Amino acid sequence: MSTPVTPPERFLVRLRPLAALSVAAVAVVLLAGCAGDGGDSASPSASGGVTGDLCAAAAPSGDISDAISASGEVGSVPTLEFAKPIDIDGLTIQRTVMVEGDGEPLAAGNFVDYAATIVDGATGEVLSESGYTAGEVLPEQISPESGGQIFGCATVGSRLALAAATSDEANPSLVYIIDILGVTPTTAWGTEQEPVAGLPTVTLDESGAPTITIPDADPLAETTVVALKTGDGATVEPGDQVLLQYRGVRWSNGEEFDSTWSKGGVPIPLATTGVVSGFRQALEGQTVGSQVLVSMTPADGYGDGEINTTDLKGDTLVFVIDILGTATPAAATAP
Incomplete structure (x- = not known):
């Protein structure tokens, strides 16, 4: 997967x-x-x-x-x-x-x-x-x-x-x-923001795990990033290592294809330079404590192609990401 x-x-x-x-x-x-x-x-x-x-x-x-x-x-x-x-x-x-x-x-x-x-x-x-x-x-x-x-x-x-x-x-x-x-915390703690019309909706269970509901509409034509919660922590800079939780679903059918929440709900660290473009856009410039929704086009995901169940080509992907910590590479590799 x-x-x-x-x-x-x-x-x-x-x-x-x-x-x-x-x-x-x-x-x-x-x-x-x-x-x-x-x-x-x-x-x-x-x-x-x-x-x-x-x-x-x-x-x-x-x-x-x-x-x-x-x-x-x-x-x-x-x-x-x-x-x-x-x-x-x-x-x-x-x-x-x-x-x-x-x-x-x-x-x-x-x-x-x-x-x-x-x-x-x-x-x-x-x-x-x-x-x-x-x-x-x-x-x-x-x-x-x-x-x-x-x-x-x-x-x-x-x-x-x-x-x-x-x-x-x-x-x-x-x-x-x-x-x-x-x-x-292992979930975003920022201030909740007003939802944006036309985007997938997100509900959270008691543990903070998100459920993403895709609207009955065509996928967005451009990669779109909105903050569902805005945190008060440090800003994620290009190249940072970020501690996060996420859930990703396909726009085409709403099915989940990957999630930290489905793997025990334990945050993981990722580098902003080690993810696809749409995911990187969702991280950089955001603040720690934030929860972000991103709808990414195939061009910012896994490229164009015929949508199928074996890979993610051609599909618009939707992620909800909780940003829990960030660190610059220089600090993370201090002697």
Whole structure:
């Protein structure tokens, strides 16, 4: 079955794990499988189809992480102080909750909004500062196996300090300051807009999944994009990676041909440069939190041809897209 990105898996850019901001730390921080008492006490419920105990997954605190200090408010770039160089003998990863936020505890399956500062543990050199400005980092879905060691079940508004050893001779140890800014909903949250006459109509079920009804009329002659909800987040720029949900149907018969909602209702990341023209037009220039309807001509979809059931050529395609996050390529691949 054809899809809006022919297929999505081909262009899917995985949500970069937090440690990917420093490539050397990926194996240590996210794949180390360490667990222990990270200072969290709650055991929040699962969400997004992902289950597990984030509290138990959190890395344990230790003398090194406890001794790290960071000035500045949560959500602003911190100034770090710690004894340099870090003693990495026997160190895997230590995690200390520096500031406990007053928000809800994180749950497995949450898409977490965060900011991160990463510092060389030997020299104190700042290697990366990301997420302090909207549109720099995509929300990351966490589970006990992916990101759980870092985030645990900390509350929104918390600041975490982590120290980790790596296998990279250039940066044998790293210090992280992680600010937990929020949890991204898995459906668009923007302000509803008035419907436009002549376009397909959209209704949402309790989960936010859209049903698209095609009007009894000829397909639109031009690709048309309208906002069903207008969000208040960052603007999607050309080339951005976008976290989204979507459903696509044919104008010719109203049948669905692809949908994240039919695959568990879990958002996926896509690059605006990795989708067909009509889908790209529906993303770029929109704001995070928006829900967009696009009716795309064959020219902006899969080209002209005789409409049939085996491919999408010749058919006008209609998508409803929830835009949940965006990140520039430069920020997403920060060192």
